[in-house]
Amino acid sequence: MKDANASLSQLDVMRQRFDAAQVELAELKEERVTKLRALSNFIGQLSLACKGQNLELDNKLAKLRANLTDVERLDEILPELVDIEKILKRQYSHVMSMLEQGRSGLAKFSRQLQRVENVPDKLRKEINYFKQDVTKPFHSVWDYIPKVEQLMGFYEQTLTLCFESQAPLNYLPKYRQLAHELAQIIAEIDFTKAQRDQVLVIKEQLANEIDVEALLECYQTILSMLLENIAKEKSASQEFLFALNEALMSVRDSIDESLNQAQRSQQLKNQLNTDINHQVNNVESGLADVDDVELLKTQVVDQLNVLRASLTRKEALEQREITLLKKSVEHLRNEISELSSETSSYKEKLFEQQKLNLLDSLTQLPNRAALDERMEQEYRHYQRNRNPLWVAVADIDHFKSINDNFGHSTGDKTLQVIAMALKNSLRDTEFVARYGGEEFVMLIPDVSLNDIGHLLNRVREKIKNIPFKFKNQRITVTLSIGAAKLIDGEHILETFERADAALYKAKHENRDRVIID
């Protein structure tokens, strides 16, 4: 009876455990179903996001989703995931190559559009900057789509112009377009001092009516100058590499010589040690054999003399070794210090080159690439501390007439003088870059709304008061400036757009003024 009761209670405990295990299993199943549902929803959204890009990918994702709802087919998922990963990788490189094609297409269409003559200056400049922008690679479709929209906007504006004007729009011959492009390219290259006069003549030719033959000659001359510069750069690098190679070879020879010397010394020392051991053994055996003390004394003195002579030779050898080692270390030190001074002068050259890449070669102001970098930096700074930050765009008024009336070289000098004056009117924390042509951009932090107008008008007045004298004629050069303050929730590029729009307002309101957005 007792046994039966014990068995019953054991059975009871087991039943309770069984029930608890079943509840746990049901919970686990439910949890798994919830997770699978979440995964399936995720795959569903992924399919939607990728839909239409690649039929194989669409089918694979649909199949994967179906398998996720069927618990029995879960084992099939892993190989499918591997397949999908491969397709995604292929799709990524496909998209990147399509983007590259799209980018070069946009560049081509913007060049076509540039050939339309008589478009307003603002539109012409925007197309020009657009063309420069699309030289950089796109990283995603989201870089591409806004550019397509922008280009369509340019085409729309040009079409509107075409419909509005009675006369048909003129189309610049292809070679004239190439002349413009060459002028832009050479404006960004740093030529050597000896080449600059020749470059000025070419700039002048390109700015005026030019025929195909003369244009070809310009291209040929520029190409030869560039090749000459490349050859010089190459031979400077080669010289450095030769010097480096020679120094390294000399270091290697010196180390080889030291090693040989050390080996020879070691052999001699081994020989001397054997001699000394042998001489000590001689003394010992002499001691054993000789009874006559006087004879013993003379023998010991003789042996000791031989021993002393060996030791002196050993000492001399060691001394010589130390002297040679010192000489060799000295030689190595000289070679290495020469090497390091060659390397640092080469490093300096490279550093100068890097700096040049961020400087506009004509005005020595930071260029557009440097401006992009600084805008990013100032924008991040603004996001951290929210101190006021102004973007101002300045453009020289009627600059074309300076070129037309006094020549390109006068135009260049005017740009240099104005660039310096702009730089000197700003504080160290403020920044000015040449944006392109006769347009400059300033980034001005920590100035209040009350003070910015004052500051920019002072800059404008400063330029206006520069006593330019061309062909004995006193000329006043003026600036139009548009400025905008970075506001919360806005990207600095949008601030730039507002400042640019303010500049165009200033141009339309008779120029020589500052307009704050």
Ligand SMILES: Nc1nc2c(ncn2[C@@H]2O[C@H](COP(=O)(O)OP(=O)(O)OP(=O)(O)O)[C@@H](O)[C@H]2O)c(=O)[nH]1
């Ligand atoms: N000398 C020289 N001229 C340049 C350089 N870059 C651009 N230009 C010239 O600057 C002139 C700009 O002319 P436009 O865009 O018509 O402007 P603008 O004559 O200043 O007239 P507004 O801006 O409307 O007041 C063009 O003739 C360009 O060839 C350069 O590096 N050197």
